[in-house]
Amino acid sequence: MATVKIVLRKNYRKKDGTFPIALRLTQYRKSKFLFTGEYILEKDWDETKGLAKKSCLNSSRLNNMLLKKVSEAHEMALEMEASEEKQSVSTLAKKILGEDKFDFFKVSEIFLANLLKRKKFDQHYNQEKRLKIFNTFLRRKKLSFIDLDVRLLRGFETFLLYERKVAPRTVINYLMLIRTIYNFARKEYQVDDRNYPFGKGKIQIKFPETEKIGLNVYEVQLLEMAQNLTLAQQNAVNTWLTSFYFAGIRVGDILKLKCSDFKDDRLYYRMGKNNKLVSLAVPDKAKRILNPYTSVKNYKSDLVFPYLKGINLRDEKQVAISVKTITRNLNRRLEIVAEKLGIEKRLSMHIARHSFGNISGDKIPIQMLQKLYRHSSITTTVNYQSNFMHKETDDALEKVINFD
Structure with missing residues (x-):
């Protein structure tokens, strides 16, 4: 027979420090967790009893609700046992849940918390912003999965394209996020998928072809010979050229380069995207740019470029947020430089990678x-x-x- 227990899911922690309370169903040594929609601080939770302590506000009401849920789950488990049909824990979970009782935004909070746990800070930052915009479109704080249908998503597409002026490729990113959270709910919480809005004849996610245009040799030479720039603009150009000279090294990795990463005329660094260790020869052009930055440093642990100075590099979340802000500022300065030099193509840090591809x-x-x-x-x-x-x-x- 299946066993039912109330537990605190410590895998998922909200920003306010609370954890979700769930029912753990165990059948044939396999477990499923059904979230109750309630959250509590760890200090207010009695692990042994599986109930809230008196220190928790409204503990009596919460405990009565939890005990009722356990009782209902036990009763359904007994009914299934009496049917003499072998039932999986997933089937039991669906039976207990009945119709969809989960809120999209509550599930999304757990999804975001999971990203933080996996230290996907950059992804968390982007997805949290997208969910806030989705919430703005809805003008309500709750959304059941039953109501998350094709019509609503078509309206959201229109809102993004024509009111917020979002690029079609970026609209796809929003839809992918919603689909990912929906699939997460289907898998983890047994959300009924009869109204699933994605797939053939519904919302189909297809990536539009993107135009990748890099600078040509002449345009890169304009940057190399640029004069009469402000200090901030020249630093932005030097950062861009450093990326280009090292085959389009990503901006997040450029900003974290240290003097100690350069040994025997080679650059050794670990890529932030996939943690790969990379070793590249330092071209003469790169040496001329880097020398003014590295020759005045007192310690080999000093950053080559000063943008992250004062930021605790061990705080990965803070670093990810800072990199986004710095990148925006660099891109603004590069746009000004492009206008000064007569470069009509869009100039940004990421274009350094495309430029290397274009010229190669x-x-x-x-x-x-x-x-x-x-x-x-x-x-x-x-x-x-x-x-x-x-x-x-x-x-x-x-x-x-x-x-x-």
Whole structure:
């Protein structure tokens, strides 16, 4: 027979320090957790009794509700046992839940807390902002999964595209987040999926092709020779060129570079995205840019660029937030520089990576590009580089139309 116990789910912690209270169903050594929708501080929870302590506000009401839920779950478990049909713990969970009783935003809070637990601070920052915008669109604090239908999501798409002027590719990111949370609820809480709004004939998530345009050689040379810039603008250009010279090293990694990362004319650093260790020769052009920054440092542990100075680098969440703010400021300065130099393409820190791809073209073997990009799969490199390699198609076009 299945056993039912009230437990505190310490895997998920809300910002206010409370943890969700759940029913743990165990059947044939397999367990499922059904969230009650109630939260409590750990100091107010009696682990042995599986109930709230008297120190918890409204503890009597909460405990009565929890005991009632346990009683109902036990009764349903007995009914299923009497049916003489072997039932899984998932089936029992669905029986107890009945119709969908979970709120989308309560589940999303647990989803976000899980990101923090896995130290996905950058992802947490982005997804939390998107959920707040979804909440703004709804103009209500609760949303049952039954009400989360195709019509509502179509309205949200329109809201993003025409009221907030969000790019179509970014709209996809919002829909992916909602789908991820819905699937999370289906798996973890046995949310009824009869009204699932995604799939064939419903909301289908298809990524539009993105235009990746990097700078050409002439435009990079304009940056290299730029004059009459403010100190802040010149620092932004130097940061961009450093990224470009090292095959498009990501801005988060550039900002965390230390003097000690350079040894014997090589750069050694660990990528923030996948924790890979990278070693690259330091080009002469990079040495000329980096020397003014590294020669005045007192300690090898000093940061090369000063942007994160004063930030506790061990506080990964604070670093992730700071990197976003710094990147926005760098991009604003780069836009001003581009206007001064007559560069009509959009100039940002990320474009350094695209510029390297654009200029490399088919000049070096794809396997070497894979190493420089630090891609795990060569397929990723081929797909990425296809945005910049046009020689074959250009030649083919010329052969067809050049019939004079």
